[in-house]
Amino acid sequence: MVSIEATAAFLKELETVSYYAKDEKQAVLSKATYLEHLSSLNITEPPHAVRKTAIICTIGPKCNTVETLACMIRNGMNVARLNFSHGDHSYHAMTIKNIREAAKVVKHENIVAIALDTKGPEIRTGMIMNSSTAEVELVKGKSIRLTTDPSFENTGNAVNLYVDYKNITNVLAPGKIIYIDDGLISLVVDEVGSDFVICTIENGGMLGSKKGVNLPGTSVDLPPVSEKDIADLLFGVEQGVDMIFASFIRNGSAVCKIREILGEKGKNIKIISKIENQEGVLNADEIIKASDGIMVARGDLGIEIPAEKVFLAQKLLIAKCNEAGKPVICATQMLESMISKPRPTRAETSDVANAVLDGADCVMLSGETAKGSYPIETIKIMHYICKEAEAAVYHSKFFEEILKRVKKPTSHVETIGVAAVSAAKSSLASAIVLCTTTGNTAAMISKFKPSVPIIAVTKNPQTARQLWLYRGVFPIYYSESEKLPDWTKDVDLRIREGINFGKEKGFIDTGDNIVVVTGWTSGAGKTNTLRLIIAD
Structure with missing residues (x-):
């Protein structure tokens, strides 16, 4: 077990220790300043072996067959978004069925989340x-x-x-x-x-x-959810969707209303609030507190506030979510030109990269996949851009700044998160591997944006799917049905599964240091043990 005091030595070492991203195959000195970090970037270096930023794809008529969906999953789709502004329930039920069928044919990547995007009051x-x-x-x-x-x-x-x-x-x-x-x-x-x-x-x-x-700059009194939204939310509960993208959220009470509608059966569904007007931006703090995550919905936001202010709202909302440890999605017109063209504009590639550098956990494709002529190519391009951008993230400074904002005394899960990231950097670990039931530990470690992947092994399939929302987390659904009488042996097998995944993906080699986070006994909320092991 570790305490917040036990991490102090790690933090001091950050100022002098060299660390490296395993997949870059070379040591990279941790720079003292952000300017030094930027000036040391090298365009000839290969990107990271794995992408840490999740890709959300909107499913539409151009890509809703099992074959195309399977191809999208193989090429990087982590979350499938269903836009309930279009289509009826029978259409969406068919699409959900196809997504799940497609997921069965892909190995570790078959953990694909399904998101229901409400039409919202309008x-x-x-x-x-x-x-x-x-x-x-x-x-x-x-x-x-x-x-x-x-x-x-x-x-x-x-x-x-x-x-x-x-x-x-x-x-x-x-x-x-x-x-x-x-x-x-x-x-x-x-x-x-x-x-x-x-x-x-x-x-x-x-x-x-x-x-x-x-009505830009005008406060309206529309209901938080429409009658259609209520019917769609209940449909989503019955279909077992993993998350709700709630449109036009203006305040925290709107989120509470949606939770009330989801009820007991849908209590574990994540609510991602879409902020897409000035009122939502101004009420960001209460919306973030009430929500499981936030989407920076730049489409309507760019109409409701001046276009030249959208980038400010994006940076503001992403920063607030990073500080709160809530996942944040950057969406709309990211690779818009690829609806009809096989290559993006230079401005679009920079836009995606800057969303990653801002701290977005996920990036989203809308019409590019839903109705575009090049859905697979678009996913591939976004995948490569994210990997390149992630290699340019200044992890050490980000970690230090987030740590300064952590309130003391810390909870046990937050203490473990700080210690795990510190240990990974100080020991030059290749990955952080953990067992989780609810996903809370993985989410907390992700908050500190470590430079290494976080492999989260869970026996809960919905937890696995929802963990795609968090930057750097690679969820593994451990489906072993037989429960071993020796709980310690069972945990070791799950950790082994995580390490094997890292080896398959090329970022763990035999002999590498691995930070392992587990509990001292079975059950949710018991994670409090950190170990440093060597991959064999």
Whole structure:
């Protein structure tokens, strides 16, 4: 067993000890400053042997067959995202079945998580001229009347346009901006009436039916979940999904409402709150506290706040999650051009890399895989970018800064996390291998972003799938059904399974130091023992 005091010597050694990433096949001196670290980067060095940042892929018509899904898993997909803004329950049930079938044909990588992304509460326009395909041109400089009068719901035109948010007249004021259709059309409010808002068209264009409406900088009182969301969440519980990506979360109470809906049967489902408006950013602390993780949803966020502010929100939210030890996903338009092209732009590759350098645990593909022409190629490109970026992360400084923010006295799991990362660096270990029931120990070690992989062996299949949310964690589902009477022997077999996985992946060799984290007895919450062993 270890204590926080026992790690003090390790921390002192960090200032002088050289450490290396095993897969780079050479020692790399830990630089004293971030500037020194950056100036020592070498573009000719090979990347890490394994990728630590998880890849989330949105599943759509272009990639929902068993064969394509299996190929996506082999090439790096860790979490399959189902977008419930599209498709009915029968379609999503079929897709879930296909994902699970595809996972069966792949070995260690068959631990694939399934995420349900809710449509969320939203504001939309009505129909244009009683047709789902009709369009009307909104001309710059002209006036248009937005109304909540239901008599206009299906008869929208360039003069009168229905919106389905009844309280819009109470939250808007002259001078406010309204965006329609992902910001392609913008209006400026001139006058607010009892059931209408008169606007000047600032940026015009062709407008179709049922388009999304954004009110940037305006606090709205939409319900945290819609009736559709409730039905979808209950469907997800029945289907056994691993995580919920909850759309348009504005405050912590919205997360609590979703937990209430998931109920006892869905209590172990992770809730990842999507922050995609100014209110969500301003309430980030309470949302992070109430959630299991956060998604920086840059699509709507880039409409709700000025585009030039999105990178600030990204860095802010990732930093807050890193400090809290909550996983964070960076999403939207990461490799957007690959929807139709086989290679990304230089700006896109830098965007993905910088998300990794910022501290994102996962990166997400949306239309690139859901409807793109090159889903497999896109995953491969993202895989390679992440590996290169991870090799440039300044692990020592990150560890020191996170450690300074840890409140004393530490919990036993946090103490173990600090000690494991310190021991790995000081001993030049090739990996940290642990046994876990709930995944809490693996998550805590991941918080300190060690430079070596964290191999988490668990007998709980859902825990294994959910651990993809954490940077550097490689979950292994230990499916051995026979429970050995000797608990110590059983633990040793699980640790052996983890070491063998590391050998297969090429980052553990015979003779390497390995940090092992286990409990002193069986059961959840018992992890308190750290050992340093040599791989044989």
